[in-house]
Amino acid sequence: MIEILTSAELARARDAGxxxxxxxxxxxxxxTVGVSLLDIDRWAKEMITDAGAQSCYVDYAPSFGRGPFGHYICTAVNDAVLHGMPHDYRLADGDLLTLDLAVTLRGISADAAISFIVGxxxxxxxxxxxxxxxxxxxxxxAAARPGARIGxxxxxxxxxxxxxxxxxxxxxGGHGIGSTMxxxxxxxxxGRPGRGYKLRPGLLLALEPWVMADTDALVTDADGWTLRSATGSRTAHSEHTIAITDDGAEILTTPTAT
Structure with a gap:
C-alpha cells in the first residue's frame, strides 16, 4: 500500500514527526553512563502516553520478529543496529547507542533514529x-522531490x-509511512538512479541509512528481534521521516527546540 496524504493529514504528520x-x-x-535501557524504554512510554500518542512497536509483530515487540523504543548498543530490544543493560562510557522511535499521533505515524556516543x-x-x-x-x-524515482x-x-x-x-532499509509505520x-x-516508484507530493517516506563497521552481514539475538553485526563490529543508524512537497522534501522529524 502506498498512501498519498491530504493537506490535513500532512499537518497531523508534522505534529507526529x-x-x-x-x-x-x-x-x-x-x-548517561549508568542508565539502563529499560529506563529509556520507560521514559519513552511516559512521553508517548502523556502526548496522547500510541507506540508503533508494542504490538508490532512482523514475520521476521518473534511475537509482539512489547517495548516502546528500539535501543541498540555498539554491535546492535536494528530492532534493539530494551533489556537490563546499563550504559557505559563510550557506548555507541542508537535510539529508534516510531509513534502514531491522531492517525498518522512518524519514525526516526539517532546514533550517538554515551559519556x-x-x-x-x-x-x-x-x-x-x-x-x-x-x-x-536532497534527492527527494516530485518526479524523482525511489532509485x-x-x-x-x-x-x-x-x-x-x-x-x-x-x-x-527505508520505507513508506502514513497511517501505519x-x-x-x-x-x-x-540502488540505481531512474528506477522505481515516482515520487508525488503528499508521499511520506522514512529514510534510514545504517551501516556496520566491517561487514554487511547480520545475526539475530536470542530475543528474536535484536539484529547485530556478524563480526561484533560497531554500527550506526540515522533516520528521518520526510514529506514530498511541491518544492522538494520537508523533514518532519525535526525537534521543536534546538
Whole structure:
C-alpha cells in the first residue's frame, strides 16, 4: 500500500514527526553512563502516553520478529543496529547507542533514529560511522522531490556510504509511512538512479541509512528481534521521516527546540 496524504493529514504528520524528534532528543540527554535501557524504554512510554500518542512497536509483530515487540523504543548498543530490544543493560562510557522511535499521533505515524556516543569518550571510528549515516541521510533527502524515482534516493544514500568505505546491507532499509509505520515503497540503502516508484507530493517516506563497521552481514539475538553485526563490529543508524512537497522534501522529524 502506498498512501498519498491530504493537506490535513500532512499537518497531523508534522505534529507526529515533531513529537518523535522531541522524545528522541529528551532521551538522548538522559542517556548517561549508568542508565539502563529499560529506563529509556520507560521514559519513552511516559512521553508517548502523556502526548496522547500510541507506540508503533508494542504490538508490532512482523514475520521476521518473534511475537509482539512489547517495548516502546528500539535501543541498540555498539554491535546492535536494528530492532534493539530494551533489556537490563546499563550504559557505559563510550557506548555507541542508537535510539529508534516510531509513534502514531491522531492517525498518522512518524519514525526516526539517532546514533550517538554515551559519556565523555569520543572513539573516532564510531564518530566517523555516525557521520557517514547522517551525510547519507542528507543526500537521500536532497534527492527527494516530485518526479524523482525511489532509485535516485537509494543511489544518493548508497554513494555516500560506499564512498566512506562501508559495505551496504540490502535486507532492511527505508520505507513508506502514513497511517501505519511500514508501507511501500521500500527505499533500499543503495540502488540505481531512474528506477522505481515516482515520487508525488503528499508521499511520506522514512529514510534510514545504517551501516556496520566491517561487514554487511547480520545475526539475530536470542530475543528474536535484536539484529547485530556478524563480526561484533560497531554500527550506526540515522533516520528521518520526510514529506514530498511541491518544492522538494520537508523533514518532519525535526525537534521543536534546538
Amino acid at each position: 515533531a513529537l518523535v524528534a522531541d522524545i528522541l532528543q529528551s532521551l538522548k540527554a538522559r542517556s 565523555d569518550a569520543r572513539p573516532p571510528e564510531s564518530l566517523a560511522m555516525i557521520d557517514a549515516t547522517e551525510r547519507a541521510l542528507a543526500a537521500g533527502i 535516485d534516493l537509494s543511489h544518493a544514500i548508497g554513494s555516500v556510504l560506499g564512498d566512506a568505505g562501508y559495505a551496504i546491507n540490502m535486507e532492511f 511500514h508501507q511501500d515503497p521500500l527505499v533500499a540503502n543503495d
